[in-house]
Amino acid sequence: MAVAIFLYGVYQRFATYARGSEDPTERLSNLPGRVVSAAKLVASNEKQFDRDLVAGLMHTFILWGFLTLLIGTTILAIDMDVWTKALGQSSFFVGEFYLSYSLVMDAMGLLFVVGVGVAIYRRYWVRNQRLWGKHTSREDDAFVWALFLLGVGGYVTEGVRILGTGFPSFETVSFVGWFVADVLSAAGVDGSLAAAAYPAIWWSHSILALGFVAAVPYAKPFHMISSYANLVARDADAGRRLPRVPADASPEEIGPSEIEDFSWKQLLDHDACTKCGRCSSVCPAKAAGRPLDPRDVILDLKSYREGVASGDREEVDIVADGGTSVIDASTMESCMSCMACMDACPVDIEHVTQFTEMNRRLTESGQMNKNVEDAVMNAFQKGNTFGEPDRKRPDWADDLDFEVPDAREQSVEYLWYVGDYPSYDERNQHIARSLATVFETAGVDYGILYEDEQNDGNDIRRVGEEGLYEMLAEDNIAAFDDCDYEKTVCTDPHSYNTFSNEYDQFGFENADSVYHYTQVVEGLVNEGALGLSGTELDDTVTYHDPCHLGRYNGEFEAPREVVRATGVTLDEMPRNRSDSFCCGGGGGGLWMDFDEEPKPSEERIREALEDTDAGPDVDRFVVACPMCMTMYEDGRKTGGYEDDIEITDVTELLVEAIEASGSAAASGVSETPAAAD
CATH class of the missing domain: 1.10.1060 (Fumarate Reductase Iron-sulfur Protein; Chain B, domain 2)
Structure with a gap:
């Protein structure tokens, strides 16, 4: 009956999914591979260990303890109900098999009880904040206590059996059950009482276990099935490719x-x-x-x-x-x-x-939010979120002592997509000039689109304006196609993400040849093209991983290699790489006003100054994203950190090192970031 109720519940659940609309992503291709990959994730508990070692160990104990007990009980049922009764064979629960079985079941069952005990401790004694919320209910209590009673109840049943059968010597392999039997004996329970109580205890444990099985599809325990199914159907590009x-x-x-x-x-x-x-x-x-x-x-x-x-x-x-x-x-x-x-x-x-x-x-x-609507309208009418004329897009290059090549008029190796903020925002224009200086110093064959460049659309898409995103993507692809180039390099990780992961949806054929500038510059540093010795600067800095470069696309080391090449001491914040904390500018956040305390940018700067090993001795907060630069310059002001730390882009740090090494030609970026600001 328990199995029938379980199967019916599972059927109802999956029938609900079948009534959902068709998913636009292929979810079940290479199903065997998906099943194996999901099984690896479940078996290793690797995602549970992320950010929380105790939770990872706890879940590992619970998972493998539960699976072992389930498998062990199933083997026992096969022996008792199929092998011996139905087929009339002699029980295989004898000799070394039985002893091995008992030892493994007791050991893994103990891990299960310990794991559930830790879960109870964290939930009710420590009251881990993330475990409580709007949807916390009696269902959560029932789930965790049912697991605990199942684990403890199994040992009580075993202990009563061992005591009731006179402590057979071979049962010492059931070390937890033997211990329980000793405790019961010390408490005054004799063998005859244990033997008399055993049937009632056995049935109590069995009814709880079978009730749990029957309840799985109807409550929180269903995650044991749905979570695995979700891992099988996952999309490795979810989020970065909409x-x-x-x-x-x-x-x-x-x-x-x-x-x-x-x-x-x-x-x-x-x-x-x-x-x-x-x-x-x-x-x-x-x-x-x-x-x-x-x-x-x-x-x-x-x-x-x-x-x-x-x-x-x-x-x-x-x-x-x-x-x-x-x-x-x-x-x-x-x-x-x-x-x-x-x-x-x-x-x-x-x-x-x-x-x-x-x-x-x-x-x-x-x-749509009014501020976002204004930015979107600017992008629609002017091709940029600032609402500035196209002709002003290349004005940032006017102060350089060299001319930036026009990729529309000559063949280049790198088509440099500059982006809105480096083109129009005064603070970020300094970053564009710094990167141009790096390219010139290293002799990179590059060019830009001048006024033919338009907003990349990454954040336009993520605020929900899909129609405009498609228009921008198609316009940019057309501009790219009119040029003779080999690779695309982006100043902004947001551009890098959408070019490399999404533009192929609209016919872009060079998605595999898109790079963030830190990846290109890392190659220049490694080749010695910038003449750095690695001792030019002596500041202490920390580096912030941009979400779209790091967590989205897994690029963590290229910017760090470039930063270290300047000679600075790199002191990591606790939240780094895939655990990095967002600046607050993504998803249209840069265009909105929120009543928030503290701002994400303020919290991140606080982390740099308080939670790093160097603490207040950190001189610079290094970024590799124009949006991050904008958000952190704002957070430095609103958080009262203007005298405590400087916000610097990787390219600006690099240009300082180049100038300090004496290997740079006239740079054309003589004004400091503070002056530009």
Whole structure:
């Protein structure tokens, strides 16, 4: 009966997914490979260890203890109910097999109980903040205590059996059960009482175990199945490569307006959530006090679906600006598209993809944030988010003592996409001039598009304006196609991401030849093309990993190699590489005003000055992204850090080292960043 109830529940769950819309991403290609890869992730618990060693060990103990007990109980059932009764064979639970079985079951069962005990300790005594939230309920209590009672109950049952059978000597291999029997004996329980009580204890344990099996598909334990299924169906490019809107989709069909609009994989995402709160604990929007908690968004959608299905909730809009919608527009506007939630999620829930689709719904229904709308309109009318004329795009190069080559008029090795901020923002123009100086010093064969360059569209897409993104992508691709070049190099990691991961959706054929400037410059440094000895500068610096370069695309070492090549001492912040903390500018955050305390940029600078080994002796906060530069210069002012630290781009640091080495020609970047600011 328990198995029948379990199977029916699983069928109901997967029938729900089948009613979801078709997913735009191929989820089940190379299914055997996916199954094996997901099994490796589950077996190793590698994602559980990320950022939390104790949680990783705890989950490993619980997982492998539970699986061992499940397999062991199944073997016992086969022996008792199939092998001996149905087939009339002699039991194989004898001799060395039985002794080995008992030892392994006791050892792994002990790990299981220890793991569950640690979970209880962290939840109720330590009260780990990320384990508690809006959706914490009695279901969570029932789950963890049921596991604990199953583990302890098994040992109590074993101990009573050993005591009731007179402590057979071979049972010493069941060392935990033997210990329990000793404790019961010391407490005054004799063999006859234990033998009499054994049937009641056995049935109590069995009913709890079978009840747990039957309840799995209907409550939190279902994550043991849904999480694995979610890992099998995961998209390795989720977040950094967003799906296209179907060409024949009407405005009403863009983005989810009702629960049926979510794809089957997105519905599976909702069920796979374990409420662990890892996403919430790393979300910079939540840390800043914005109205976003990634876990709550996923679980709100799940609760709404279940409420509508049971008739306990009326159907409303999925996302809207105010009203009774499931998700409020301000929640989606708060997302920085930094992908920290996805990186931290142990079951690969694809938050950013779903959040972007809800932003698309807001855009199509005319509910876009006013500041974002202004930036989007500027990009539509002028090709840049500043609303400046195209002819001013190359003005940043006017102060250089050399002419920047025009890639439209000559063949080049590197087509340099400069980007909006290095072209129009005064502070970031210094970065553009610094990078041009590096290229000139190293003799790089490069050129730019001048006024034919347009906004890359990466963040336009992530705020939900898919139509404009497609237009910008097609215009940029057309401009690229008119040039004779081999590779593309980007100043901005946001450009690097969308060119290399998304532009091929619109016919871009050179996506495999796109580089961030730090990757190109690393090669120049290693080749000795810049004449550096590695002793030019003696500052102490820390480096901030931009989300779109690091977490999105896995490039962590190139900028660090360039920074170290200048001679500075690099002191890492605790949150670095894939654990980096977002500046707050992604996902349209650069264009919005939020009532937040502290700003993500302020918190990050505080981390640099307080949590690094050097602490207040850190001289510079080094970035490799124009948006990061803008956000951190702002955070330095609003956080009161202007006299404490300097914000420097990798290229600016490099140019200082080149000039200090005496190997640079006239640079044309004589003004300091502070003067440019």
